[in-house]
Amino acid sequence: MSDHDTHDHEPVVTNGDGELYGVLAEYDTPGELVAAARKVRDAGFTDFDCFSPFPVHGIDEAMGIKRTILPLLVFGGGFTGTILGILLQWWTNAYNWPWNISGKPTWSIPANVPIAFETTILLSVFTTFFGMWILNKLPQVWHPFFRLERFGRVTDDAFLLGIEAKDQRFDLEKTTALLKDAGALEVERCYLETDPKRKNMPRWITALIVSSTAFALIPFAIAAKARNSHSSEPHIHIFPDMDFQPKFKADTASDIFADGRANRGEIQNTVARGTLDADDLFFKGKENGDWTQGFPKNIEVNLDFVKRGQNRYNIYCAPCHGYDGRGEGPIRQRLKAGSLDWAIRNLVAPPWEPGGHVVRMPNGQLFNTISNGYATMSGYASQIPPRDRWAIVSYVRALERASNSLQNDVPQADLRDMPAPQAPAPAGAAGSGSGSAAGGSK
Amino acid sequence: MSALTKSMHPDEKYKAGKLGAQLAKVGVALAVVFLGISLVLTLAGSADPNSGHASKWARFFHAYVIGWSYIFSICVGMLFLVMLHHLVRGRWATAVRRVAEAMSCAFPIVFIAGLGFIIPLLAGYEDLYYWAHHDAHDPILNHHLHHKLGWLSPGFFAARYVIYAVIFSGLANYFHKKSKQQDESGDAKISETMRIASAPAMILYSLAVFAASFDILMSMAPKWFSTIYGVNFWASACVGGFAALALMVLGIQRTGRLTRSIGPDHYHDIGKWMFAFTFFWAYTAFSQFMLQWYGNMPEETHWYKYRLFGEWQWVSIAMLVGFWAFPFVFLLSRWTKRIVPSLVFFAVWQLVFHWLDLYWNVMPSYDWLEVAQGGTVINAGPLNGNIAYHHVGFSPVDITVWIGLIGVLLIGIGRNLKGNLIPTKDPTLPLSLSHEVM
Numbered sequence: 041m042s043d044h045d046t047h048d049h050e051p052v053v054t055n056g057d058g059e060l061y062g063v064l065a066e067y068d069t070p071g072e073l074v075a076a077a078r079k080v081r082d083a084g085f086t087d088f089d090c091f092s093p094f095p096v097h098g099i100d101e102a103m104g105i106k107r108t109i110l111p112l113l114v115f116g117g118g119f120t121g122t123i124l125g126i127l128l129q130w131w132t133n134a135y136n137w138p139w140n141i142s143g144k145p146t147w148s149i150p151a152n153v154p155i156a157f158e159t160t161i162l163l164s165v166f167t168t169f170f171g172m173w174i175l176n177k178l179p180q181v182w183h184p185f186f187r188l189e190r191f192g193r194v195t196d197d198a199f200l201l202g203i204e205a206k207d208q209r210f211d212l213e214k215t216t217a218l219l220k221d222a223g224a225l226e227v228e229r230c231y232l233e234t235d236p237k238r239k240n241m242p243r244w245i246t247a248l249i250v251s252s253t254a255f256a257l258i259p260f261a262i263a264a265k266a267r268n269s270h271s272s273e274p275h276i277h278i279f280p281d282m283d284f285q286p287k288f289k290a291d292t293a294s295d296i297f298a299d300g301r302a303n304r305g306e307i308q309n310t311v312a313r314g315t316l317d318a319d320d321l322f323f324k325g326k327e328n329g330d331w332t333q334g335f336p337k338n339i340e341v342n343l344d345f346v347k348r349g350q351n352r353y354n355i356y357c358a359p360c361h362g363y364d365g366r367g368e369g370p371i372r373q374r375l376k377a378g379s380l381d382w383a384i385r386n387l388v389a390p391p392w393e394p395g396g397h398v399v400r401m402p403n404g405q406l407f408n409t410i411s412n413g414y415a416t417m418s419g420y421a422s423q424i425p426p427r428d429r430w431a432i433v434s435y436v437r438a439l440e441r442a443s444n445s446l447q448n449d450v451p452q453a454d455l456r457d458m459p460a461p462q463a464p465a466p467a468g469a470a471g472s473g474s475g476s477a478a479g480g481s482k
Numbered sequence: 483m484s485a486l487t488k489s490m491h492p493d494e495k496y497k498a499g500k501l502g503a504q505l506a507k508v509g510v511a512l513a514v515v516f517l518g519i520s521l522v523l524t525l526a527g528s529a530d531p532n533s534g535h536a537s538k539w540a541r542f543f544h545a546y547v548i549g550w551s552y553i554f555s556i557c558v559g560m561l562f563l564v565m566l567h568h569l570v571r572g573r574w575a576t577a578v579r580r581v582a583e584a585m586s587c588a589f590p591i592v593f594i595a596g597l598g599f600i601i602p603l604l605a606g607y608e609d610l611y612y613w614a615h616h617d618a619h620d621p622i623l624n625h626h627l628h629h630k631l632g633w634l635s636p637g638f639f640a641a642r643y644v645i646y647a648v649i650f651s652g653l654a655n656y657f658h659k660k661s662k663q664q665d666e667s668g669d670a671k672i673s674e675t676m677r678i679a680s681a682p683a684m685i686l687y688s689l690a691v692f693a694a695s696f697d698i699l700m701s702m703a704p705k706w707f708s709t710i711y712g713v714n715f716w717a718s719a720c721v722g723g724f725a726a727l728a729l730m731v732l733g734i735q736r737t738g739r740l741t742r743s744i745g746p747d748h749y750h751d752i753g754k755w756m757f758a759f760t761f762f763w764a765y766t767a768f769s770q771f772m773l774q775w776y777g778n779m780p781e782e783t784h785w786y787k788y789r790l791f792g793e794w795q796w797v798s799i800a801m802l803v804g805f806w807a808f809p810f811v812f813l814l815s816r817w818t819k820r821i822v823p824s825l826v827f828f829a830v831w832q833l834v835f836h837w838l839d840l841y842w843n844v845m846p847s848y849d850w851l852e853v854a855q856g857g858t859v860i861n862a863g864p865l866n867g868n869i870a871y872h873h874v875g876f877s878p879v880d881i882t883v884w885i886g887l888i889g890v891l892l893i894g895i896g897r898n899l900k901g902n903l904i905p906t907k908d909p910t911l912p913l914s915l916s917h918e919v920m
Contacts, residue, residue, distance in 0.1 A: 097918050115814065142776070150775050153768060453856075 058232035061184040062204040063216060064191065065224035070096045073199040076222035077102040080201065083218060087207035091191070091200040110171050117167025118160045125159030126152050143374060184230055202230075323426055325404030325411075332404035339427070341434050349435030352428045356420060360384045365439040367395075385417075387436055388443040399440050406433050487912035491742040496906065498899045501737060502584075506896030512889025520545070520882040533875065534850030534861060540609040543599050544848050545880045547610065548840045549887035550596050551699060553588070555836070556891060558691055558716065559723015561586035561650065563755070564657050565687060568673075568680035574751050576914035577743050578731055580905050583661060585723075585730060586654040588894025593647035595890045600643050603636045611639075612850065612863035613704040623855070623862055626705045626781060634701055642697055649690045653683050658898065661905050668907035691716050699840070702847040703865050706785040710770045715843075717763035721805075722836035724756040725829035730895070732826060740903055746820045747919045753819025756832060760813065763839075764806040784865050788846045792869040797842050805835040820919075837884060845880075846872065 067073045070092060077090050081104040090099055100107075126149075133139055134147035144151060173179070185191045185202055194200055201224075203215055216227045277283045288294055288302035297304070306312070317323040322336040335341055354363060362369040367384035375381055389396040398406070410429045413419035420429070447455075490496070524542040535541075560582045567575045575582070599610060608615040613634035618624055632638075657676060664672040692712030700711045708714075728749060735741050774782040789798050809828055818824045847864035849872050905911060 095920065097920070111814075111816070142778070144776070150772055153772065 058234035060205045060212070061230045061232050062202055062206075062210075063212070063219065063227055063229050064185055064188055064200055064202040065219035065222075065227045066190060067199045067201065067223060068225060070199055072223045073201060074098050074102045076201050076219065076224065079218065079222045080203065084209050085203055085207050085215075087204040087210075089202055091185075091194045091198070091202065093195055093197065093199075096199075108175060110168065110175060113171045114164050114167045117171075118164035121160040121163030122156050124163070125156035128159070129155055140374060140378065143370065184232055188228055188230055190226070190228060321404075322430075325402075325407035327404065330404075331402035331408070333402045335403060335430060335434070339430055345431055346434050346438050348428065349431035349433070349438075352424060353432050353435045353439075356424060357432065360417075361387055364388070365436065365443065388440045390444050398436075399444075403433050403437075406436060488916035489912055490904070490906070490915060494742045495739045496743070496902055496904045498739075498901060498903050501734065501739070501903075502896045502899030504896070505899060506893045509889045509892030509894075509896055512892065513886050514889075516882045516886030516889060518886075520879050520886060523879050523882065528878075533848060533873075534852050535609040537607070537609040539602075539607075541848070541877050541879055542883065543602065543607070543610040544844060545877070545883040546599050546887070547698065547702070548837070548844050548880070549884040550592070550599065551840050551844075552722070552837050552884060553592050553595070553887050553891035553894075554694075555715070555719030555840070556722050556726045557586050557589050557592055557650070557654070557894075559720040559759075560727060561589075561654050561657075561687065562716075562720055563723065563727070565653070565680045565684050568657065568676045569684060571677060571910070573910045573913040574748065574917045576908050576910045577740075577904055577917070578727065578748055578752070579908075580661065580903055581730055581734065581899075582727055583654070583658040584898035585727065585895050587651075587658045587898040588891055589647070589651040589654045591890060591894030591897065593643075593651065595887060596643065596647075600640050604640050606636075611701060611704070612847070612861075613701060615861055615863065617861040618704070618863065620860060623853075623860065624705075630704060634704060639697060642693065646690055646694045649686060653687060656683075661908070662901065664908060665902050665906050670909045673909060688716075691719075699843055702844050703785055704863070705781065706865070708770050708774070708782075708785075710766055714763065714766040714770055717759050717766050718836055718839045720759040721756060721763055721832050724752055724759065725832040725836070728752045728756070728825055728829040729833075732822065734903060743904055743915055746822070747917050748914075749822055749825050750816070750819045750919045751917075753813065753825050753828070756829065757810070757813040757819070760806060760809050760832065764802075764810070767806075788865050788869060788872050789842065792872050793874045794842075794846055794872065797838070797874060801835070801839060801842055805832070805839055809835075816919075841880065845874070848875070849873070 065076070067076055073090055073092060074096060077088075077099060080088055081102065088103075090096070090103060092099075129152045130147055138146045140146065141151075190198060191200065201219065203210060203219070205212075209215075212229075219227050290303060292302045293300055294302040319336070320326045321332060322338065325332055339345070358369055360369045360371050361367055361384060362372070365387035366389075367386040369384065372381075372384050385398060386395040387398045389399065391397075391399045401409075407429055409417070410424065410432060411419055411421040411426075424432070520542060524539060527538055563575060563582045564579060564586055566572065567579055603610060603614055606614075611634070612618055613627065613631060614636050618627055618631065621628060656679065660672055660676050663669075695712045695715035699715060700706070700708070731740070731744055731748070731752070735744065771786065774786060777783075788794060809832060812818050813828060818828065849867075850864055851862045851866035852859050853862050853866075908914075
């Protein structure tokens with residue numbers, strides 16, 4: 041350590057009256073800075089640093105800086121992210137609250153990959169960002185070199201090399217000479233402040249940090265209080281004009297109208313455009329006040345119509361009733377896979393079986409069931425236009441016919457691959473049989 | 483001289499000399515020997531585990547489409563580097579750009595080689611693409627396919643092939659020619675011209691890559707479809723392209739050329755691109771898989787069904803580990819890309835797995851199913867029937883055709899390795915020569 045009283049031969053700027061912190065040399069070009077850094081390193085210094093307005097190629101190697109370990113940390117961070125992402129999904133969806141989504145396993149890697157990918161990136165980025173700050177000892181709000189005017193130009197056009205006095209090799213005169221030999225334009229000394237008061241952080245900054253931290257905790261405190269207490273007070277309305285809007289909601293009271301209701305129902309003796317639906321046969325399935333056995337007159341039941349019915353049936357009905365109409369659709373399967381089970385109406389059971397009353401229903405009643413629902417089945421009138429509902433009726437009839445068919449119904453040409461005819465089963469129950477009989481609530 | 487730029491070393495050997503001719507000779511030898519072996523094996527009937535094909539040439543042509551896609555994809559990858567480099571005013575790759583240009587200019591030869599399966603298709607060969615088979619028109623068996631047969635017909639297919647040939651060869655040739663003009667005149671404005679041209683060229687290029695991969699590879703399973711397929715093919719193509727570039731540059735340096743201009747920093751960047759596309763391939767492959775897996779619709783999942791069960795699942799696992807997991811983890815490191823023997827190892831590795839990727843895309847469609855329908859036998863085409871009967875069915879022809887076509891690629895590249903191996907008067911060359919990866 042040099043004694044700071046011995047500033048004798050070099051013209052230096054004194055900028056404090058404390059201990060010597062170090063010396064700062066300025067170079068003209070990045071190339072000279074790199075060359076000087078190499079010389080300083082070769083002389084055995086370790087506590088020195090270079091400062092430049094932009095990254096200088098080769099400076100790391102010239103200063104003898106080891107490669108950063110940041111990539112390894114990021115790899116570890118990313119890997120941790122993968123594991124945590126997968127664990128998160130396992131815990132939430134497969135362990136703590138198993139939840140069936142589209143019949144996929146509650147715990148399946150393909151579905152977990154996108155989330156695990158995101159958490160990998162998240163933790164990689166966090167490790168990169170915060171790791172870079174920590175490894176560079178940032179944020180650094182103050183540095184002794186800030187005392188020197190010259191240092192202010194380091195973000196503009198100055199290429200500087202500073203050596204700290206605490207370096208074991210440091211000797212004020214020799215070190216200064218070394219920097220000069222390396223082509224320094226100027227070598228400046230930097231002294232620390234002796235007045236201890238000026239070294240301390242101003243009180244108002246400390247107060248600001250403490251008070252803002254306390255302030256930031258208030259929302260958490262309120263949330264904690266709300267979670268652990270009961271209150272009969274009404275909600276706090278932060279935006280009352282949004283919470284209480286000058287409008288009426290359906291089925292609320294109103295003083296404006298004589299009947300005291302906000303709803304304005306249909307006006308007597310009028311029909312809204314497009315809602316006449318006067319044809320009872322087509323819109324209600326009724327003929328002379330009773331369910332029709334046939335189809336409305338404006339419908340021609342042909343192959344295209346039944347195929348349309350098949351298409352609509354497979355979309356709207358098959359999820360519960362199954363593609364074959366036996367009430368074993370995917371929803372039933374899923375209920376069975378869980379702890380629930382609940383029977384779904386078998387649409388094709390033969391009429392003499394317990395579940396067979398759909399077959400016995402008149403067409404009109406079947407149409408009405410599709411339109412308005414039955415028991416837990418909701419109506420489909422809002423989703424399926426009447427014509428398509430009739431098409432579904434025709435397709436259900438076709439399904440019933442196919443399910444209860446006899447071997448005689450199969451064309452002779454296709455009988456080749458079928459087993460030889462067996463003794464006739466009781467009263468028309470031959471063919472594929474009726475599957476599981478399903479009664480129940482639906 | 484500023485520390486940030488460097489001019490070419492005065493003793494640098496940057497003339498191709500006889501290099502191109504020698505490379506082309508190697509290519510001719512490979513092509514003649516290995517395609518010859520393939521023909522002999524096929525004629526002897528030992529090439530073919532004959533799965534549902536009437537013709538004994540089916541295996542040969544399937545292997546030919548794989549091998550052709552392979553050499554095509556390497557040119558696709560290199561044309562991307564050339565155009566991207568112009569588009570973003572890149573600097574690092576200027577020193578290797580002429581080599582990449584020469585590689586992308588193999589397109590005309592590659593497209594001539596492709597006539598090897600286009601002409602039989604036009605002549606009515608039915609056992610390569612199922613959509614060209616007469617049973618593809620069966621309205622009951624193939625109602626999914628029916629509306630596609632206008633697009634997938636041999637005549638129109640061949641016409642599009644010609645369009646692709648014109649687009650790719652034209653683009654590659656344009657950038658190569660302009661760059662050589664700059665060698666003569668040293669006019670810096672040529673760089674600017676190429677930069678402006680590269681933007682529309684890139685759009686044309688990407689559309690052509692999409693369409694070509696749909697036509698030539700995806701239509702192997704004509705009932706299946708995936709809109710991301712082109713991206714996935716392109717990612718794989720760029721892995722292969724950059725791996726091939728690393729080997730090509732190293733090969734040129736081994737002859738004593740360009741030894742002072744190209745160093746570890748250039749290899750490092752080539753390796754970074756290879757790494758990036760390795761991951762991008764996995765990303766797109768998974769994107770394609772996951773949506774179809776989640777949607778779980780038979781018209782999409784049948785393609786994966788025959789790849790994820792039965793014998794092919796082992797190839798799929800090999801792809802996941804070999805083409806992605808292993809190179810991904812190891813190419814993360816800076817040193818595996820900078821140390822040349824290590825980079826060479828991964829380049830060769832990825833070139834093999836890039837071939838396996840194309841094999842995995844095409845070969846499961848080799849097994850066709852013949853079904854009895856109303857007293858006659860009709861061919862239901864690929865991806866049908868019991869998975870247990872779908873075999874990887876590896877044949878020596880798969881390899882010999884591939885190597886033979888690599889020979890064709892070397893002919894194509896060799897023809898263009900003439901004159902300067904480096905764009906000597908490109909204004910960004912000094913920046914490339916002093917390139918340093920921080």
